[in-house]
Amino acid sequence: MRYLLRQLGLYFIAAWASLTLNFLIPRLMPGDPATAMFARFRGQLQPEAIDALRKAFGFTDAPLYMQYITYLRHTLTGDLGLSIAHFPAKVTDVIATGLGWTMLLSGAAVLVSFALGTLLGIIATWKRGGWLDSVMPPVLMFLGAFPYFWLAMVSLYILGFVLGAFPLRHAYSDTLSPEWSFEFIGSVLSHMVLPALSIVIATIGGWMLGMRSAMVTVLSEEYITMAQAKGLSQWRVMFSYAARNALLPNVTGFGMALGFVLAGSLLTEIVFSYPGQGYLLIQAVRNQDYPLMQGIFLTITLAVLGANFLVDVVYVFLDPRARGR
Amino acid sequence: MAPSPILSVQDLRVEFMTPAGPVCAVDNVSFDIAPGEVLGLAGESGSGKSTVAQAIMRLLRPPAVITGGHVYFAGQDVLSMNEEQLRAFRWRKVALVFQSAMNALNPVLTIGDQIADPIIAHDRVTPAQAMERAADLLKLVNIDPTRLTSYPHQLSGGMRQRVVIAIAMALKPPFLIMDEPTTALDVVVQREILQQIAELKERLGFSILFITHDLSLIAEFSTRIAILYAGKLAETARAKDLFSDPKHPYTQGLLGSFPSVRGPRRRLQGIPGTPPDMRNPPSGCRFHPRCPQAFATCQTEQPALREIAPEHRGACHLY
Numbered sequence: 001m002r003y004l005l006r007q008l009g010l011y012f013i014a015a016w017a018s019l020t021l022n023f024l025i026p027r028l029m030p031g032d033p034a035t036a037m038f039a040r041f042r043g044q045l046q047p048e049a050i051d052a053l054r055k056a057f058g059f060t061d062a063p064l065y066m067q068y069i070t071y072l073r074h075t076l077t078g079d080l081g082l083s084i085a086h087f088p089a090k091v092t093d094v095i096a097t098g099l100g101w102t103m104l105l106s107g108a109a110v111l112v113s114f115a116l117g118t119l120l121g122i123i124a125t126w127k128r129g130g131w132l133d134s135v136m137p138p139v140l141m142f143l144g145a146f147p148y149f150w151l152a153m154v155s156l157y158i159l160g161f162v163l164g165a166f167p168l169r170h171a172y173s174d175t176l177s178p179e180w181s182f183e184f185i186g187s188v189l190s191h192m193v194l195p196a197l198s199i200v201i202a203t204i205g206g207w208m209l210g211m212r213s214a215m216v217t218v219l220s221e222e223y224i225t226m227a228q229a230k231g232l233s234q235w236r237v238m239f240s241y242a243a244r245n246a247l248l249p250n251v252t253g254f255g256m257a258l259g260f261v262l263a264g265s266l267l268t269e270i271v272f273s274y275p276g277q278g279y280l281l282i283q284a285v286r287n288q289d290y291p292l293m294q295g296i297f298l299t300i301t302l303a304v305l306g307a308n309f310l311v312d313v314v315y316v317f318l319d320p321r322a323r324g325r
Numbered sequence: 326m327a328p329s330p331i332l333s334v335q336d337l338r339v340e341f342m343t344p345a346g347p348v349c350a351v352d353n354v355s356f357d358i359a360p361g362e363v364l365g366l367a368g369e370s371g372s373g374k375s376t377v378a379q380a381i382m383r384l385l386r387p388p389a390v391i392t393g394g395h396v397y398f399a400g401q402d403v404l405s406m407n408e409e410q411l412r413a414f415r416w417r418k419v420a421l422v423f424q425s426a427m428n429a430l431n432p433v434l435t436i437g438d439q440i441a442d443p444i445i446a447h448d449r450v451t452p453a454q455a456m457e458r459a460a461d462l463l464k465l466v467n468i469d470p471t472r473l474t475s476y477p478h479q480l481s482g483g484m485r486q487r488v489v490i491a492i493a494m495a496l497k498p499p500f501l502i503m504d505e506p507t508t509a510l511d512v513v514v515q516r517e518i519l520q521q522i523a524e525l526k527e528r529l530g531f532s533i534l535f536i537t538h539d540l541s542l543i544a545e546f547s548t549r550i551a552i553l554y555a556g557k558l559a560e561t562a563r564a565k566d567l568f569s570d571p572k573h574p575y576t577q578g579l580l581g582s583f584p585s586v587r588g589p590r591r592r593l594q595g596i597p598g599t600p601p602d603m604r605n606p607p608s609g610c611r612f613h614p615r616c617p618q619a620f621a622t623c624q625t626e627q628p629a630l631r632e633i634a635p636e637h638r639g640a641c642h643l644y
Contacts, residue, residue, distance in 0.1 A: 222428035229382055230443040230492070231415035244433050320433060320476040 003322065007312045011305045018301040022294060023071050027064070049087050080295040085287040091295040094280065099299065101171050102276030105192055106261040106268070109199035114254050116200070117207025122243045124208070125215035126234075137212065140205030152198040152271040159194060166194040169273035195272040199265060203257070210253060214246035221245075248319055255311030259304035330357035331399055331500055331532050332381070332419075338393035339376050339385065339556075348604050350376050350389070352556040355630075360499070363526070363533040365543035365564065367579070368553035369600050374536045375424070377553070378502045381534075382419055383411060398500070416443045420493040422503040426485035430477040436463075436488050437473030443495045462491040466521060483514040487521070494525065502534045507542065519546065541583050544568060552576050555601050555611040558630050562637040572639040574616045610642065618643060 074080070080091035124133040143151070160168045167173070172187040218224065219242055227241040266278035273279070277296060284292040316322050339351035351373040358364045368374050379385050381396050383403065396403040398418055406414060423429035431439060440462055441455035450458070460470035466487040477485060486506060493501055503522070507515040523546060526533065535543055543550065544564065551561040552575065560573040571577045581594035598615035601607055607614050613623040622642050633644040 222423055222425065223431045225379070225384055226421070226423055226429045226492075227431070227442075229384055229415055229421045230446065231412045231417065232442055232446045233412070236442070236446070240434065241431050245431070318433065320435075321478050 004312060004316060007309060011309050015302060015305055018305075019072065019075060019298070020068075022298060022301075023068055027067075049082070049084055075298070080298070081291040083284075083289055083292045085283060085289040085292065091291050094292060095277070095295050095299055098275060098277045098280040098296075101274060102261065102265075102269070102278065104188075105171075105195055105274060105276060106199065106265045107258075108192070109196040109265075110203070110254075110257050110261050112196070113200040113203045114207050114250075114257070117204040118211045118247070118250055120204070121208040121211025122215060122238065122246070125212050125219065126238050126242075128216075133212075137205070137209055140208055143201050144203070144205035146202075148198075148202050149267045149271060151202055152195070152268060155194060155198050155201075156271060167191050171275055191274075195265075195268045195274055198271075199268055207250065207253075210250050211246060214249050215242060218242050218246040244318070248315070251311060251314055251318065255307050255314075258310065259307035261303075261307075329359075329400075330397075331360045332358045332534070333397040334377070334381065334394070335397070336394035337377065337380060337396065338391070339373070339380050340390055340392045342388040342390055343604070345604065347392075349606075350556050350603060351380065353394070354553070354556070354558055355394075356551055356558070356561060358500075358532050358534060360532055361530055362549065363535055363543075363547040365540075365547035365550040366534060366536045366553060367538065367540050367543065367550060369538060371600055371603070372553045373556040374538075374553055375504050378421065378504045378534065378536055381502065382415055382421055384421075413447070416498065417447050417496050418498055419500045419502060420496070420498045422489055422493045422501060422506045424505045425509045426482065426489045427477070427509070429489055430485060432477055435474050435476055436480070440473075440488070440492050440495055443492065447496055458495070459491075462494055463488075465494060465525070466491045482510055483518065486510060486514075486518055490518070490522065490525075494529070497529060498531060500532050500534075502536070504536045505538065508538075515542070522546075539583075540579055552579070555603065555606060557611060558638075558640060559612065560637075560639045560641075561630075562634075562639075566634070566637050570634070570637075572633055572637065572644060573612075573641050574618050574643070575612050578615075610640075 078092055080095075083089050083091050083094050086094050120132070120136060124130070124136060127133060156168065160166045167187075167190060171191050172178070172184060173191075176184050176187055178184065224237065224241055227237045232241075265276075266281065268274065269276045269278040270282060277299070280292065281296050283289070284296065334357075335355050337351055337354045338349065340347040340349050354373075354377060356364060356366075366374055366377065376385070376389065379389075380391055381403065383391075383406075385391065391404060394404075398414070401414070403411075403414065430436070434442075437456055437459050440459035441452065444450060444455040444458055445452060448455075456473065460473060463470050463472060468484060468487055468491070472480070472484075477488075480488065486509075490506070506522070507518050510518065519542070522533075525531075533547075535547055537543055540550075547564050549561065550564050550567045552559045552567075552573065554575050560567065560571070560576050562572075567576065568580065571580055575596070578594065578596035582596060584593060596615055597617075601611055601614070609625045610616070610619070610623045610628050613619040616623065620642070626642070628640045628642050630638050630640040633639045633641075
């Protein structure tokens with residue numbers, strides 16, 4: 001427990017540091033982004049939008065430390081200002097929608113990829129030299145070696161366009177509006193399959209190989225021989241003795257992957273026009289929607305920190321040696 | 326002749342299938358162990374001691390392969406058992422105390438779980454009953470049963486070794502193989518553990534195959550001793566005969582290389598040279614390059630293990 005509390009403290013410090021950087025960087029740039037934008041949008045931007053922008057950057061005439069305090073107060077109370085591109089929607093509302101879709105798509109894909117890849121790694125190593133062990137790693141590595149956007153576009157072209165088996169774009173059918181109906185959920189699921197599949201195909205090989213090499217190391221340990229000498233069932237030795245130990249390095253990787261999930265799988269969301277975080281970010285960059293970008297960066301930072309903390313918790317659960325430290 | 330042996334190893338041969346061709350690690354090793362007996366199997370590192378132990382329980386993994394011989398346990402042919410028979414045989418009939426207790430225990434399971442594991446796998450018991458028996462087993466090796474929920478890294482080296490012994494006792498097997506059970510421990514703890522093993526043996530009456538590189542350790546403890554050199558048996562004899570009248574020059578060398586507590590002070594001898602490279606073993610007697618008494622025949626002919634005194638067998642051309 002003390003270990004977790006200490007980690008939590010560290011993450012708070014990291015979060016504060018990134019908040020501060022988020023505040024400082026726009027102010028350290030020569031000139032300032034707000035002025036540049038005012039110039040670009042002169043005449044096109046509504047006066048309210050200019051006000052929103054001003055507020056988002058805290059470009060008042062107050063001294064820097066006052067601006068900093070205002071910024072912190074706004075951020076901590078969840079006030080990230082208004083989006084330029086989606087004016088007059090609040091940045092938090094825009095992000096909330098994108099975040100939901102991203103968590104659904106990438107979260108599910110990463111989870112499936114991790115679970116399936118790890119399981120394949122366990123079984124392949126257990127039957128060392130069997131067909132699973134000799135066929136799967138090269139095939140998955142081959143698929144994983146393609147540039148991801150190419151793989152995504154090819155699967156979209158063949159499965160979506162040529163065969164018409166899956167919808168081409170967006171998270172649900174245009175004719176439906178979000179509601180808790182079977183029709184809508186079915187539409188969401190069918191829109192998810194293709195992008196999720198492309199993520200799974202691209203990443204599963206890494207999980208499998210990672211688990212495989214960890215398993216190979218663990219299998220040469222004496223406690224595995226001892227477990228076998230005890231006359232335990234194959235399943236017990238394979239999971240409680242071998243996989244439980246081999247899982248630890250893969251869990252670290254999983255935490256990192258989970259953190260980046262919330263950054264939105266940028267390429268996936270672009271190729272499949274999926275309205276998640278990554279898609280929002282690209283749009284924000286195109287429209288020079290600084291408040292939204294700032295908000296998304298903040299979400300990504302917090303997501304990475306949160307995922308890391310989650311891994312710490314899981315680690316404590318999985319590895320007794322991490323407890324009581 | 327003694328009562329029928331509980332374990333009989335006959336002409337056991339184990340080879341390591343290396344890319345450069347097979348390397349013979351255990352070469353025609355035979356011995357019998359009678360019920361209640363303690364056989365000390367001694368030899369240098371790399372002489373094949375642990376390989377023998379693992380071969381008896383069929384724990385060898387490629388590239389090590391049993392290429393010949395038989396292992397009979399109470400008349401049962403171990404080498405021809407199928408998966409299921411083997412699983413039932415392991416730990417119920419023969420348990421193994423591993424060399425280093427740190428590596429033999431699973432770091433992510435509590436020691437309670439690890440003791441209860443074989444009980445659950447072999448007996449029809451509930452997990453709660455298995456845990457109760459695990460608590461009794463800990464008491465048997467003088468560890469407080471509250472330790473059931475501890476993890477291996479929370480125990481001292483001596484306690485870990487006791488836990489490993491407790492796990493070996495879990496099913497009260499009639500036969501135990503101890504593979505250097507005290508090597509990783511300091512001398513005082515070593516002593517305690519050996520005493521504990523002797524006491525348990527007194528109470529439970531199992532037989533032991535005790536593997537060690539340290540002859541002094543098994544001097545008073547074993548009934549008979551077998552000396553292994555480069556995968557072959559060099560000498561087998563009753564313990565007291567072997568110490569009072571070692572026949573093989575290698576045994577003589579081994580006995581001369583550690584100090585005796587009693588008796589006059591003498592210079593330690595040691596054995597010149599190093600153990601042979603098993604990929605390319607010497608011709609004739611494998612010990613001849615290091616043997617102070619070697620003569621011409623030793624370089625060309627392998628000596629057979631034969632009776633050279635009552636219940637005393639040696640593989641040496643001197644006799």
